[in-house]
Amino acid sequence: MTEFELIERYFDWGEGIGDDCALIEVDAHQQLVATVDTLIEGVHFPKETNAHDIAYKALAVNLSDLSAMGATPLYFTLALTLPAMNEKWLQDFSCTLKTLAQTYNIRLVGGDTTKGALSITINATGVVKCQALMRSGAKVGDSIFVSNTIGDAALAWQQMQVQEIPSIDLLKQFNRPEPQVKLGQSLLGVANSCIDISDGLQQDLSHILTRSKVGATINVDALPLSNEVTQHINNTDDWCIALAGGDDYELCFTVSKAQLDSIQSIEKELGIVLTKIGMITNGQGLIIKGLNETCQSYRHF
Amino acid sequence: MTEFELIERYFDWGEGIGDDCALIEVDAHQQLVATVDTLIEGVHFPKETNAHDIAYKALAVNLSDLSAMGATPLYFTLALTLPAMNEKWLQDFSCTLKTLAQTYNIRLVGGDTTKGALSITINATGVVKCQALMRSGAKVGDSIFVSNTIGDAALAWQQMQVQEIPSIDLLKQFNRPEPQVKLGQSLLGVANSCIDISDGLQQDLSHILTRSKVGATINVDALPLSNEVTQHINNTDDWCIALAGGDDYELCFTVSKAQLDSIQSIEKELGIVLTKIGMITNGQGLIIKGLNETCQSYRHF
Numbered sequence: 001m002t003e004f005e006l007i008e009r010y011f012d013w014g015e016g017i018g019d020d021c022a023l024i025e026v027d028a029h030q031q032l033v034a035t036v037d038t039l040i041e042g043v044h045f046p047k048e049t050n051a052h053d054i055a056y057k058a059l060a061v062n063l064s065d066l067s068a069m070g071a072t073p074l075y076f077t078l079a080l081t082l083p084a085m086n087e088k089w090l091q092d093f094s095c096t097l098k099t100l101a102q103t104y105n106i107r108l109v110g111g112d113t114t115k116g117a118l119s120i121t122i123n124a125t126g127v128v129k130c131q132a133l134m135r136s137g138a139k140v141g142d143s144i145f146v147s148n149t150i151g152d153a154a155l156a157w158q159q160m161q162v163q164e165i166p167s168i169d170l171l172k173q174f175n176r177p178e179p180q181v182k183l184g185q186s187l188l189g190v191a192n193s194c195i196d197i198s199d200g201l202q203q204d205l206s207h208i209l210t211r212s213k214v215g216a217t218i219n220v221d222a223l224p225l226s227n228e229v230t231q232h233i234n235n236t237d238d239w240c241i242a243l244a245g246g247d248d249y250e251l252c253f254t255v256s257k258a259q260l261d262s263i264q265s266i267e268k269e270l271g272i273v274l275t276k277i278g279m280i281t282n283g284q285g286l287i288i289k290g291l292n293e294t295c296q297s298y299r300h301f
Numbered sequence: 302m303t304e305f306e307l308i309e310r311y312f313d314w315g316e317g318i319g320d321d322c323a324l325i326e327v328d329a330h331q332q333l334v335a336t337v338d339t340l341i342e343g344v345h346f347p348k349e350t351n352a353h354d355i356a357y358k359a360l361a362v363n364l365s366d367l368s369a370m371g372a373t374p375l376y377f378t379l380a381l382t383l384p385a386m387n388e389k390w391l392q393d394f395s396c397t398l399k400t401l402a403q404t405y406n407i408r409l410v411g412g413d414t415t416k417g418a419l420s421i422t423i424n425a426t427g428v429v430k431c432q433a434l435m436r437s438g439a440k441v442g443d444s445i446f447v448s449n450t451i452g453d454a455a456l457a458w459q460q461m462q463v464q465e466i467p468s469i470d471l472l473k474q475f476n477r478p479e480p481q482v483k484l485g486q487s488l489l490g491v492a493n494s495c496i497d498i499s500d501g502l503q504q505d506l507s508h509i510l511t512r513s514k515v516g517a518t519i520n521v522d523a524l525p526l527s528n529e530v531t532q533h534i535n536n537t538d539d540w541c542i543a544l545a546g547g548d549d550y551e552l553c554f555t556v557s558k559a560q561l562d563s564i565q566s567i568e569k570e571l572g573i574v575l576t577k578i579g580m581i582t583n584g585q586g587l588i589i590k591g592l593n594e595t596c597q598s599y600r601h602f
Contacts, residue, residue: 019435019436020367020370020496020497022334026327026332026333031327033323034325034424040382044415064321068321078337079337079424109335112339114339114345115341117420119420121422123424132324
């Protein structure tokens with residue numbers, strides 16, 4: 001099969017793929033927001049992961065990056081490296097990719113397919129009308145929030161590494177994380193700073209602190225945890241699964257006192273849980289109360 | 302080394318990498334032009350290729366796609382997969398990447414680094430003010446042109462496969478192809494259709510014919526060839542190296558009779574050779590005069 005036939009069969013969703021590049025119209029007075037993420041078999045997902053789950057996560061992690069800026073998804077490109085032509089795999093992959101793309105109204109505009117170890121790189125672009133959410137805006141006195149629960153995906157991954165089968169809930173968080181696109185958009189003009197915590201809360205919150213030149217104190221007892229993660233921590237005292245496990249596609253953001261009411265409204269409107277875990281201080285670095293050890297953050301090498 | 306440290310050390314060229322996404326301002330009344338290309342060790346370049354050449358080619362092939370649309374380069378993202386942390390390699394890679402980016406005035410706005418088999422995916426975005434060059438605009442009676450010479454990179458690759466060392470000229474075309482960005486821009490409003498012939502002239506010109514619903518006749522004797530490729534064909538009668546070898550980052554474009562004078566002006570202004578190789582006809586498909594065989598086009602799988 002030529003690349004041309006492959007694209008036509010699986011990725012031409014009637015949106016005009018065909019020239020050397022894609023053409024995209026952008027309205028005036030908008031800022032583009034661009035991000036890229038690669039998923040590699042054996043590194044980001046186990047070898048036995050099905051094509052549906054791989055497609056979902058490859059796009060979802062990029063949508064999560066867009067959400068952290070408060071952006072509205074616009075378009076994406078797909079660079080797909082496959083060990084061999086596998087029509088069933090491609091059918092499954094493109095089916096779920098298309099469904100998720102339609103859910104978030106993001107258009108596939110181009111791609112490249114190559115032969116090699118299984119790897120998926122998606123480049124997603126969104127737009128922001130006014131001021132995007134940034135890592136650099138946290139102010140002393142801000143409350144620090146995290147969306148939903150954390151540590152679930154990391155616990156699933158840990159269990160899979162020792163051949164345990166995670167529960168359906170944990171697996172869902174690992175394979176099908178919900179990008180917080182609506183939350184990000186709702187936080188525009190409300191939050192002072194925001195980040196997605198895909199590398200783990202500890203490391204990613206530290207990026208906010210560095211960029212904003214502030215400190216923070218958080219309390220482990222305040223962390224929003226699922227029952228399974230709570231149980232795991234009770235058994236092992238392993239708080240690091242929640243603080244540094246990574247693969248949490250939730251948002252961590254900071255909010256001034258004046259905006260706390262807005263947070264309650266957003267919670268109600270979106271039907272999600274936003275938990276205050278600490279405060280921005282005029283100190284240096286991140287103080288984690290209740291933690292007796294140091295967590296090793298996710299390292300890419 | 303964390304990804305953050307890696308980016309700071311090698312890829313933060315003072316242009317503000319740091320949030321979950323990059324922010325890019327776009328002027329009103331412009332169209333975005335987006336493309337993505339992956340290079341994989343062993344597939345697109347031999348294992349012994351140095352980091353400088355890999356960086357150059359990874360960006361150049363994307364600039365070539367932008368050139369085929371007549372676009373002005375704007376920004377790119379880099380997804381880099383490395384088998385291990387190698388500081389010397391990263392230093393070399395980032396050095397040449399930066400130099401080439403500055404030459405073409407394209408800004409690195411973001412990236413992702415992962416551990417795995419060596420692979421580089423670059424996503425490049427450009428802008429076009431008015432009508433971009435497309436594959437679909439060829440008209441019956443158009444002359445078909447190709448820039449510079451073709452077949453050189455494919456001959457270099459063929460020689461490397463059998464452990465021969467290609468000449469400096471051939472290696473340059475293989476490792477350091479010059480993207481025809483200025484040519485593409487000059488062809489705006491002049492050419493009726495355009496494509497880059499990275500998959501080989503035969504296959505890529507056929508894309509123009511399909512999209513434009515026209516036929517074409519070209520003559521092998523008219524193909525612009527270097528002395529080395531000419532000699533190779535004289536010895537082997539292997540025209541396919543020029544027609545289907547691939548890896549030619551030249552432009553193939555079609556021009557109406559009324560615009561032929563403009564082509565001469567562009568040749569002079571840019572100091573490049575543009576060769577007429579045939580005509581667009583009202584027939585079907587591509588007729589290649591002087592070719593006694595069928596060339597197998599590049600297949601991605």
